Amino acid sequence: MTLPIVERLAAAPAPPGIDPAVTTEWLVAFLRDELLERRGITRAVLGLSGGVDSAVTAFLCARALGPENVYAIRMPYKTSHPSSLRDAQLVVDALAISCRTIEISDAVDGYLQFEPDAGARRRGNVMARTRMVVLFDQSAKLDALPIGTGNKTERLLGYFTWHADDTPPVNPIGDLFKSQIWELARYLGVPQRLIEKAPTADLQADQTDEADLGISYARADAILEQLLVGYSDAQLVDRGFAAGEIALVRGRVDSTHWKRHLPTTAMLSNTAINEFYLRPVDY
């Protein structure tokens, strides 16, 4: 008699999954707790880029606070792709949230005219930090809390401008990999075009995230998920990843820990803030 075989075959590496309904319920509760209950703030303001991250954030905010309390700000620079504005408008129309467009070209160029040699990286950073200036000023004007739109993948890879994209005090999607963001976007009903288009920081013409990073999000996320758990490079190779892509991802993570922390402060006392004097953020 031949016995049946029950076995689990090694599966090809896959990006992390998500239960979008559970996640949505949890993140909506998070936003309500952080804004309404803890801070007594009823409104949210966020930069709406035309990409999927800020779109998902807008959808979550609209669920948590009501669309009438969500203020989207589009902040194009003169070289931004015109389609970004149109894609952001799809989100505004789908949710019926408030939206304002504030050009940042004059503000950015007002400074950069004195720095004609600034290359693409510096110019991109100035744009990102200018957007944050606008967002926080609109926050004060509207009595609305700025909401962060950075995802876990870009946070881990250091693919953001420090003290710009990462600045808002509340971020509902910062523990979600990009692959999970896409799944969540499909569940929330984000316009299909935003889910399908190539992610881009839109700081330079024809820029895409995956070209900048040198790896696809699906691949990077699959590596990151296991790397964070503690799997060694050798184990990751055993699991079907290439040594080169592992090195690329690990290198970016290991070289950007500083971007995920507050500034380093010299400790001189037994009451150094956040070293000895420890109070939680919500105390």
Add this chain to the structure above:
Amino acid sequence: MSERPARLRVALLQTKPAKGQYARNLAEAGEAFAQLAADPPDLIVLPEAALTGYFLEGAVYDLALPAARFAHDLARTWTEAGGERVDIAAGFFENDAGTYYNSGIYVEVDGGRERIAHVHRKMFLPTYGVFDEERFLSRGHKLGVFETRFGTMAILVCEDSCHAIVPTIAAIKGARILIVPSASPGRGIECDGELESIVRWREMLRVAAIEHGVYIIYAGLTGFEGGKGMTGSSSVIDPFGHILVQAPAAEACIVRADLDLREVDLARAGLPLLGDLHGALGDLLLDDELPLPQKRYDAPNR
């Protein structure tokens, strides 16, 4: 065996405290007590860190209270809410003359007076990942069981209940009801319908209930603390492992259940694992290959 009541009407108060605002949270508990006093339960159970929030870091030293003071506050609040006789179990940060614990208390309230039946100091202080308890707190050194008018009980604070040996010892020592005040930050979204940490908790508690034939009363803290969402899910599990009731994860609420305490005997008769363990316990624990101290060592606050 005794004239103990056959039924226990329990109410779990799934609190969502404002961080560090003890007086405000106690007042809100009082509102819930008033709601309960109209149809009073026998026992009210509150979560771990029920009236302060869980992640306090150094602020735990500002907020920890002597057990007697916390017991009095609970009793006074219940009495002012119109309540008469009740037992209350709750988690709190305890200040014992300058030594700090994550504790669970069992207080008997009657006629405006209170008696502390038991204080359990959390023995397993999670200090890994997001948790940092042992940086700020001392650990308890004794797992005690205690008598109540409803039978023998034990309090296991959160991670205490996750080590299979702890419910085992509580049951061996006679506990028929395990009270588990807890504060569990939710995590794990690659699941099907629930956060993975909620599923894991339920599975662990069900196993303990089935193995030892005990009721488990699990009171979970809820609300977000600095982005970490406590998973509530307060529940009552019967000695057969059935979930009698389970609260939602993310909202403050009251959970009520009526326990038939005779079920403990029935469950143990049908699956006498606890009785079997009595026979083998010595062989297991006196095994000289176990990494146990050979002599009783001195430890404070045993």
